[in-house]
Amino acid sequence: MLRSWRVKLKLLLATVTLAILLSWLYLFVGSLEYGRFLLLPPCLGEQPSRDVEREALASRVRRVEEENQQLRLRLGQVQAEGSDASPQWGVSTEDRDHRGGERSNRTACPKQRTVHKCELLHVAIVCAGHNASRDVVTLVKSILFHRKNPLHFHFITDSVAHQILQTLFQSWMVPSVHVSFYNADDLKAGTCPLFCPPEVSWIPNKHYSGIYGLMKLTLTKALPSNLSKVIVLDTDITFATDIAELWAVFGKFSDKQVIGLVENQSDWYLGNLWKNHKPWPALGRGFNTGVILLLLDRLRRLGWEQMWRLTAERELMSMLSTSLADQDIFNAVIKQDPSLVYRLPCFWNVQLSDHTRSEQCYTEVSDLKVIHWNSPKKLRVKNKHVEFFRNLYLTFLEYDGNLLRRELFGCASLPSPPSNQLQQALEELDEDDPCYDFRRQHLTQHRVHLFFLQYEFLALPDPTDVTLVAQLSMDRLQMLEAICKHWAGPISLALYMSDAEAQQFLRYAQASEVLSARRNVAYHIVYKEGQFYPINLLRNVALANTQTPYVFLTDIDFLPMYGLYDYLRNSIQQLELPQRKAALIVPAFETLHYRLTFPKSKAELLSMLDMGSLYTFRYHVWPKGHAPTDYAKWRTATVPYRVAWQPDFEPYVVVRRDCPKYDQRFVGFGWNKVSHIMELDAQEYELLVLPNAFMIHMPHAPSFDISKFRLSAGYRGCLQTLREEFHQDLSRRYGAAALKYLTAERSL
Numbered sequence: 036m037l038r039s040w041r042v043k044l045k046l047l048l049a050t051v052t053l054a055i056l057l058s059w060l061y062l063f064v065g066s067l068e069y070g071r072f073l074l075l076p077p078c079l080g081e082q083p084s085r086d087v088e089r090e091a092l093a094s095r096v097r098r099v100e101e102e103n104q105q106l107r108l109r110l111g112q113v114q115a116e117g118s119d120a121s122p123q124w125g126v127s128t129e130d131r132d133h134r135g136g137e138r139s140n141r142t143a144c145p146k147q148r149t150v151h152k153c154e155l156l157h158v159a160i161v162c163a164g165h166n167a168s169r170d171v172v173t174l175v176k177s178i179l180f181h182r183k184n185p186l187h188f189h190f191i192t193d194s195v196a197h198q199i200l201q202t203l204f205q206s207w208m209v210p211s212v213h214v215s216f217y218n219a220d221d222l223k224a225g226t227c228p229l230f231c232p233p234e235v236s237w238i239p240n241k242h243y244s245g246i247y248g249l250m251k252l253t254l255t256k257a258l259p260s261n262l263s264k265v266i267v268l269d270t271d272i273t274f275a276t277d278i279a280e281l282w283a284v285f286g287k288f289s290d291k292q293v294i295g296l297v298e299n300q301s302d303w304y305l306g307n308l309w310k311n312h313k314p315w316p317a318l319g320r321g322f323n324t325g326v327i328l329l330l331l332d333r334l335r336r337l338g339w340e341q342m343w344r345l346t347a348e349r350e351l352m353s354m355l356s357t358s359l360a361d362q363d364i365f366n367a368v369i370k371q372d373p374s375l376v377y378r379l380p381c382f383w384n385v386q387l388s389d390h391t392r393s394e395q396c397y398t399e400v401s402d403l404k405v406i407h408w409n410s411p412k413k414l415r416v417k418n419k420h421v422e423f424f425r426n427l428y429l430t431f432l433e434y435d436g437n438l439l440r441r442e443l444f445g446c447a448s449l450p451s452p453p454s455n456q457l458q459q460a461l462e463e464l465d466e467d468d469p470c471y472d473f474r475r476q477h478l479t480q481h482r483v484h485l486f487f488l489q490y491e492f493l494a495l496p497d498p499t500d501v502t503l504v505a506q507l508s509m510d511r512l513q514m515l516e517a518i519c520k521h522w523a524g525p526i527s528l529a530l531y532m533s534d535a536e537a538q539q540f541l542r543y544a545q546a547s548e549v550l551s552a553r554r555n556v557a558y559h560i561v562y563k564e565g566q567f568y569p570i571n572l573l574r575n576v577a578l579a580n581t582q583t584p585y586v587f588l589t590d591i592d593f594l595p596m597y598g599l600y601d602y603l604r605n606s607i608q609q610l611e612l613p614q615r616k617a618a619l620i621v622p623a624f625e626t627l628h629y630r631l632t633f634p635k636s637k638a639e640l641l642s643m644l645d646m647g648s649l650y651t652f653r654y655h656v657w658p659k660g661h662a663p664t665d666y667a668k669w670r671t672a673t674v675p676y677r678v679a680w681q682p683d684f685e686p687y688v689v690v691r692r693d694c695p696k697y698d699q700r701f702v703g704f705g706w707n708k709v710s711h712i713m714e715l716d717a718q719e720y721e722l723l724v725l726p727n728a729f730m731i732h733m734p735h736a737p738s739f740d741i742s743k744f745r746l747s748a749g750y751r752g753c754l755q756t757l758r759e760e761f762h763q764d765l766s767r768r769y770g771a772a773a774l775k776y777l778t779a780e781r782s783l
Contacts, residue, residue: 150279153446155185155213157265158278159254159329163193163219163247165489168200169541170270172484177274177431179439184279185211185446189258189265191250193219199485206483207436208457211443222253238347238364239356248360251324255331255339267327271408273428280404281383285328292377293337294369295328297384300391303359304366315354317366318373324362325407326384328377343368387424394419433535436482437564470753472566476702481572482562485580487537488544492525492555492582499607500583501600501689502527506573507591509536514591514733516549519556521633524600526556527581528591529573533563557581568740570707571697578696585612587689588711593623593730597635602728603689610675610723612691617721618712619689620678622664623652625732637727641670652732659683660709664724672726680716682776685709687730690720698761703740705754710761713776717769 150156158178162171171190178186190200197216204214222234234256235249242248250257251267258265264285266278284295304314304321314321346367357363369376381396382404397403406424460478464471503522506529507514518526532540537560544550544558559576561569578586585607589595596602599621606612606619624640626649634640634649643649651666663681685708695714701707716722743750765773 150283152183155187156282157187159189159265159267161191161247161250162196162270164195165486167270168196173432174270174272176434178278181274181277183277187213189215191217191219202483202485208480209440217257219250222250222257240360241356241358242360244360251361252343255334263332264330267329269325273406275403288377291374293330293333293375295377295379296322297379297381299323300386300393315363315367316370318370321366323384323386324365325409326405433538435534470756473753476565476567477700479565481564484560487558487560490557498584498613499604501585501587501603502581502583503587504577505589505591506577511591517594519549519553521595522600527577529559529561529577531561531573567702569702571699571701574697581692585689586692589687593732595730606725617723618715620686620724621728621730622669623661623687623730624649625652627734629734640729660685675723675725678722678724683709684712700757704744706758717773
């Protein structure tokens with residue numbers, strides 16, 4: 036017993052000594068900025084302010100000193116009790132456990148709620164217009180790159196963003212990603228059976244985000260009533276970590292906290308930016324609403340909708356309008372009741388606007404969680420480390436989105452029906468088939484981003500209006516300006532590009548005076564995937580997104596004659612095309628000269644044709660393609676004339692928008708237009724040649740696909756196989772009438 040008592044006494048003395056040393060160490064560290072982190076590992080979601088740090092540090096020192104006094108008292112009692120006395124700590128087991136629990140909480144990270152890898156995370160984003168739809172893709176890429184959880188995106192959109200994003204996500208087909216859309220127009224003014232007050236349209240807003248900058252106030256009403264919590268993000272956010280880490284912060288909220296926000300990192304709400312600067316009321320520096328954690332169920336129970344409305348009405352009586360949209364109203368509500376807010380560490384919203392304190396949010400690259408480009412200058416903002424942030428943003432901007440179609444292993448997810456059908460079709464392919472690559476390309480699901488640039492053309496109630504439809508890749512960009520100069524009407528283009536090339540095109544278009552001045556040109560990006568150029572898929576994308584009754588189906592290498600747009604509209608009216616099924620043929624010519632004085636009339640063109648500076652299109656390499664146009668008759672024609680279909684005929688035509696789609700089995704070079712004209716004839720379209728219309732093909736280097744066609748017997752063999760299969764399908768659809776095409780083919 037004596038030996039045991041001495042051992043315990045030595046342990047007690049050692050404990051007292053250690054406690055005293057820790058006391059002095061805490062006091063010493065207290066004089067250092069953020070000294071706590073020298074003793075403790077950083078905790079997820081913690082980065083307290085200096086005042087909070089010092090207060091917590093002082094509290095810890097007081098508690099350690101109290102424990103030291105108790106230890107000294109117990110030491111004296113043990114020494115007085117003698118050798119046969121067992122040490123009594125004077126604290127019950129329950130008290131020891133409780134006090135030990137306090138020490139544990141003081142000297143280690145709070146218990147962090149982990150997010151199960153298969154837990155569904157909900158993200159809400161307000162997105163309106165063409166530009167915001169482009170920005171949100173970069174945000175989504177950064178989230179998908181880091182994520183390990185299933186995601187459900189909730190988009191509050193206008194009609195433009197809805198069409199763009201719905202098509203994008205349907206074609207992207209990312210596993211374990213769900214998408215829902217909510218009509219922002221309903222949230223502007225409110226929707227009731229009879230009359231109801233407007234939701235946010237009554238609030239004057241000076242911010243560049245317009246009325247859509249107020250939409251986040253309505254999320255408790257806009258989102259499903261069974262959705263309990265959501266992360267809300269601006270479109271100009273870039274993630275540098277797994278969003279599940281931010282989702283885990285919900286577990287830190289107290290019973291009263293309902294909103295998680297990062298402190299505003301500019302001096303805006305301090306009211307000292309300029310003379311007579313009067314911001315909305317805010318708690319201290321206020322909070323930035325680029326990243327928000329919302330506990331929706333608690334907010335609904337608190338009557339959030341009435342709460343923010345009353346606050347906004349009261350403040351607008353003196354402020355007259357908001358300057359920072361929803362952020363002003365969120366801050367005014369929090370000013371009234373600070374207990375509502377959970378202060379997120381500032382690395383969850385590093386705000387890169389001019390003159391902010393964002394540099395205090397990070398010391399290492401690993402500290403960065405979320406970057407917020409909240410300045411109107413965006414990437415041109417002033418910041419000491421802006422080059423690093425810009426490169427991080429550009430990484431996701433140009434990142435190949437196809438690489439983000441990865442499965443989340445270990446999480447059961449129900450694939451969508453289109454995904455099931457595609458997977459089944461791929462599994463049925465025979466990899467030993469010599470034409471496997473062609474069939475695989477046909478089944479490839481390409482991502483599609485419609486209306487990549489601003490598009491403001493409004494279809495007029497004109498039954499004769501016509502849109503030029505074409506497709507191109509990066510090596511044909513130089514044709515765009517020339518076509519826009521020749522064609523004043525609406526244009527629909529499908530561009531086959533990688534993510535990086537799409538950004539190059541964006542910069543090219545924005546820098547071009549000709550292209551930037553046009554708002555009736557629709558650019559639809561079809562992202563690259565596979566080894567063949569999906570020419571008919573591109574044509575179908577451009578065709579499907581036209582808004583006029585008629586379409587002019589052409590190729591990007593052709594320049595239409597000046598005034599062709601007006602001529603076609605007049606021809607449609609004169610020929611009474613709305614009452615008949617017809618395809619108007621625009622005769623095609625070509626030049627071998629890169630510099631051409633473009634003919635201003637049919638007479639000038641005929642003169643150039645006679646002089647040998649122009650030729651009928653492909654007369655020297657593929658005469659069958661356009662010979663049925665009957666150029667000899669066209670020279671003297673003054674009225675439209677009808678021609679008959681012949682094998683391999685592939686003219687450029689004007690047809691109704693609801694014409695047959697192009698057959699997408701034909702990829703690369705060969706038979707892509709021939710098959711379409713054949714189907715028009717099968718549907719009994721009249722083929723009418725316009726006597727005073729023409730287009731001229733401009734020279735260019737051969738495409739990669741035509742080179743493969745010329746050099747590979749296997750390529751040509753597969754094209755023949757696809758042709759035979761097309762004939763069989765045509766016979767099934769049109770019966771005996773389609774037999775003439777097969778007979779005509781065999782007679783050649």
